[in-house]
Amino acid sequence: MKPLEDYLIVDFSQFLSGPSASLRLADLGARVIKIEKPGTGDICRTLYTSDLIMNGESSVFHTINRNKESFAIDFKEPNELEKIKKLLAKADVVMHNFRPGVMERVGLSYDEVKKINPNIIYAEISGYGTKSELKDLPGQDLLLQSLTALTWLSGNQEDGPVPMGLSIVDMLAGAHLAQGILAALYRKVTHNVGAMVQVSMLESAFDFQFETITTYFNDGGELPVRTKSNNAHAYLGAPYGIYKTHNGYLALAMGSIPVLASLLKCDELLQFPENKFELRDEIKNILASHLQTQETQFWLDILEPADIWCAKVLNYKQLFAEEGFQVLNFTQKVEMLDSYNYKTTRCPIKIDGQIFTSSKGSPKLGQDNERIIKEFID
Amino acid sequence: MKPLEGLIVLEFCQFLAGPSAGLKLADLGARVIKIERPVKGEACRQLSIKDLFVDDSSLLFHTINRNKESFAADLKNPDDLVLVKKLIAKADIMTHNFRPGVMEKIGLDFETTLKINSKIIYGTITGYGDKGPWANKPGQDLLLQSLSGLSWLSGRKSQGPVPFGLAVADLMCGNHFVQGILAALLKRAKTGKGVLVEVSLLESILDVQFEAITSYLNDGGQQPQRSDVKGSAHAFLSAPYGVYQTQNGYISLAMGDLLFIGNVLGINLEKFTDKHKWFSQRDEIRTLLSEKLLNETADYWLELLKKEGIWCGKVLNYEELDSQPFVSELQLKQTVKNSAGEKLVTTRSPIQLDGEILVSTKAAPKVGEDNLAIHEQFLSNA
Numbered sequence A: 001m002k003p004l005e006d007y008l009i010v011d012f013s014q015f016l017s018g019p020s021a022s023l024r025l026a027d028l029g030a031r032v033i034k035i036e037k038p039g040t041g042d043i044c045r046t047l048y049t050s051d052l053i054m055n056g057e058s059s060v061f062h063t064i065n066r067n068k069e070s071f072a073i074d075f076k077e078p079n080e081l082e083k084i085k086k087l088l089a090k091a092d093v094v095m096h097n098f099r100p101g102v103m104e105r106v107g108l109s110y111d112e113v114k115k116i117n118p119n120i121i122y123a124e125i126s127g128y129g130t131k132s133e134l135k136d137l138p139g140q141d142l143l144l145q146s147l148t149a150l151t152w153l154s155g156n157q158e159d160g161p162v163p164m165g166l167s168i169v170d171m172l173a174g175a176h177l178a179q180g181i182l183a184a185l186y187r188k189v190t191h192n193v194g195a196m197v198q199v200s201m202l203e204s205a206f207d208f209q210f211e212t213i214t215t216y217f218n219d220g221g222e223l224p225v226r227t228k229s230n231n232a233h234a235y236l237g238a239p240y241g242i243y244k245t246h247n248g249y250l251a252l253a254m255g256s257i258p259v260l261a262s263l264l265k266c267d268e269l270l271q272f273p274e275n276k277f278e279l280r281d282e283i284k285n286i287l288a289s290h291l292q293t294q295e296t297q298f299w300l301d302i303l304e305p306a307d308i309w310c311a312k313v314l315n316y317k318q319l320f321a322e323e324g325f326q327v328l329n330f331t332q333k334v335e336m337l338d339s340y341n342y343k344t345t346r347c348p349i350k351i352d353g354q355i356f357t358s359s360k361g362s363p364k365l366g367q368d369n370e371r372i373i374k375e376f377i378d
Numbered sequence B: 001m002k003p004l005e006g007l008i009v010l011e012f013c014q015f016l017a018g019p020s021a022g023l024k025l026a027d028l029g030a031r032v033i034k035i036e037r038p039v040k041g042e043a044c045r046q047l048s049i050k051d052l053f054v055d056d057s058s059l060l061f062h063t064i065n066r067n068k069e070s071f072a073a074d075l076k077n078p079d080d081l082v083l084v085k086k087l088i089a090k091a092d093i094m095t096h097n098f099r100p101g102v103m104e105k106i107g108l109d110f111e112t113t114l115k116i117n118s119k120i121i122y123g124t125i126t127g128y129g130d131k132g133p134w135a136n137k138p139g140q141d142l143l144l145q146s147l148s149g150l151s152w153l154s155g156r157k158s159q160g161p162v163p164f165g166l167a168v169a170d171l172m173c174g175n176h177f178v179q180g181i182l183a184a185l186l187k188r189a190k191t192g193k194g195v196l197v198e199v200s201l202l203e204s205i206l207d208v209q210f211e212a213i214t215s216y217l218n219d220g221g222q223q224p225q226r227s228d229v230k231g232s233a234h235a236f237l238s239a240p241y242g243v244y245q246t247q248n249g250y251i252s253l254a255m256g257d258l259l260f261i262g263n264v265l266g267i268n269l270e271k272f273t274d275k276h277k278w279f280s281q282r283d284e285i286r287t288l289l290s291e292k293l294l295n296e297t298a299d300y301w302l303e304l305l306k307k308e309g310i311w312c313g314k315v316l317n318y319e320e321l322d323s324q325p326f327v328s329e330l331q332l333k334q335t336v337k338n339s340a341g342e343k344l345v346t347t348r349s350p351i352q353l354d355g356e357i358l359v360s361t362k363a364a365p366k367v368g369e370d371n372l373a374i375h376e377q378f379l380s381n382a
Helices: A017-027 A059-065 A078-090 A110-116 A141-147 A168-191 A201-208 A210-217 A257-263 A267-271 A277-291 A296-303 A316-320 A369-377 B017-027 B059-065 B078-090 B102-106 B110-116 B141-147 B168-191 B201-208 B210-218 B258-265 B276-280 B282-293 B298-307 B318-322 B325-329 B371-379
Strands: A008-011 A031-036 A069-072 A093-096 A121-126 A195-200 A241-244 A249-252 A310-312 A331-335 A341-345 B008-011 B031-036 B069-072 B093-096 B121-126 B195-200 B242-246 B249-253 B312-314 B333-337 B343-347
Touching: A008 A017, A008 A078, A017 A031, A017 A059, A017 A093, A017 A121, A017 A168, A059 A341, A059 B210, A069 A369, A078 A110, A078 A369, A093 A168, A110 A121, A121 A168, A141 A168, A141 A201, A141 B242, A141 B249, A141 B312, A168 A195, A168 A201, A168 B168, A195 A201, A201 A210, A210 B059, A210 B318, A210 B343, A241 A277, A241 B141, A249 A296, A249 B141, A257 A267, A267 A277, A296 A310, A310 B141, A316 B210, A341 B210, B008 B017, B008 B078, B017 B031, B017 B059, B017 B093, B017 B121, B017 B168, B031 B078, B059 B343, B069 B371, B078 B110, B078 B371, B093 B168, B110 B121, B121 B168, B141 B168, B141 B201, B168 B195, B168 B201, B195 B201, B201 B210, B242 B282, B242 B298, B249 B298, B258 B282, B258 B298, B276 B282, B298 B312
Parallel strands: A008 A031, A008 A093, A031 A069, A093 A121, A121 A195, B008 B031, B008 B093, B031 B069, B093 B121, B121 B195
Antiparallel strands: A241 A249, A249 A310, A331 A341, B242 B249, B249 B312, B333 B343
């Protein structure tokens, strides 16, 4: 059995943050009903990236919304709102990521929903919390990365701000919301009480940087400084980084410099008997030119047997060809109601030896209206 | 009340992924007891960045292990092992990130542990899962970023691989671990039986890339292509998405109607009325924007753009961030205090429950700081 079997989640959220949380809960066994605006639906359906459209809708939407149902209903209409309320009366969790005030205006604030369903878990994601002066600004990933200084950790010293190349703050907020919902469900099971769960992208971005921000707070106001080349972490010494080899790239995590000098036969490194943090630019510079002289595998064959933490650097094509990836069975094929099928990834959590897969593809807008109305509303 | 109040977690995990999960559980109300080897304790205590220490332990350790207790025990010492087993009998959850085989040797693998406590939730973190040629590779964050394809998503095309400058695989895996453990608590509530929860750094860092990998899988195997203009922010997104330098600092532009944005900024983008070009010619477009934005200050542009509802923002560093009013408005900092009275300012849990933030003044423990109290409560036969 899946751990969340028999739980019903009504999800008003759009884009990535909220829907990534409900995808996780769906994979863990919950039934997730997306509430969508008739005609257009979740804006993510038409948010095209890389021009990749699958079965008429964006690849991003299909990735995030598989294993869910769709109920198209305009809850701003009083009649329709009554229907939604009937559905909410049966739900364990309701979630949304509208800007602060929107759910209140349509009559679906926590207090209103509690009147219908006192023990419901009411979960929301905002960009910047419901109280700060920024609360009405768009909660968009790149803007949050920029605001929270995340852009000064990746890339090299002279690169200027370098954002992380995926919607990491959205995903973090989604992960934290799922945690809050699960914890609240546990309290509901043990104490029979509902809960309001709130996360914001701003607080999630802070949490993600808890080590570096705490370091900043306690380091006399020193800002993080990236290395001039081969940077992989502003606060770590050499060799931590990725290096070009004769035919590719090599990642080197930790390792004592004299040991590396002898293993790699790099005499120039012998001038650094101690691995001083302040000398990391010089050390990296020497390593970078030395490692270019041989192919990646040549270095791995020396370093791996000596227990130096290192790896080759793969792209997706190379990764998919590796046995270490294939044994995970990490991809799955899912199918939509109209038989369109696509490949995607699966849930990363395993419970009692079971991996969670589901062949259910993303829903067409409103495809489950009839069944949901019959089951919960009529 | 906090949702996990009354639950006991035994944390055998070291370093970041597992302990970051333990911290989340602690902030949600669980009592988290680190099981550490005597004297030296968890390895992360000696792992410092910039040589910053609070007491005998690094600032890094303190950041990850506040709000926890410490029980020192040597798992290789039979007498200590007996005590640990007694503790396990009272616990709800135990977590470890030893390499495959280590707990089997000690006699604390899941099957054996079930005989001590049939309701235990047993969580493990590995680098790469427990089978296949990578199972015994070191589960280190940068190696995971490198193997998983992640390093091709940030930075510019001509730069080669650019890793994320934080331990993103560890942290996301820690987050997934929390989800798995909480789901297991719900399962246990139904079945009354122990549950095994397994996550790996590799699966977690692949999950972070679910959009990019799904695109790759359904787009004829096309690799992500980064833009080659400075400030590139997302391999799959069209212009203007990215960071731009101004006369005094940087601003970000998120997705939006390029032609409208061009009008507002006073740039002629008539050549690019076809939306497909916003992606295919994004380098050219972003170069035009970069040249223009360099001419005025960040505040000048932001005022102009925000007035028109365009999604944009300033790029801050930690110093600027720390001086924002929202840091105190939202109480993003908290102060913790250890048993010697030393204080430390750090961040707090990102989750709010019933309108309350989750805070705790308890700093990370010294090695074995709670042995006596734990002994008295759980282990003495009196």
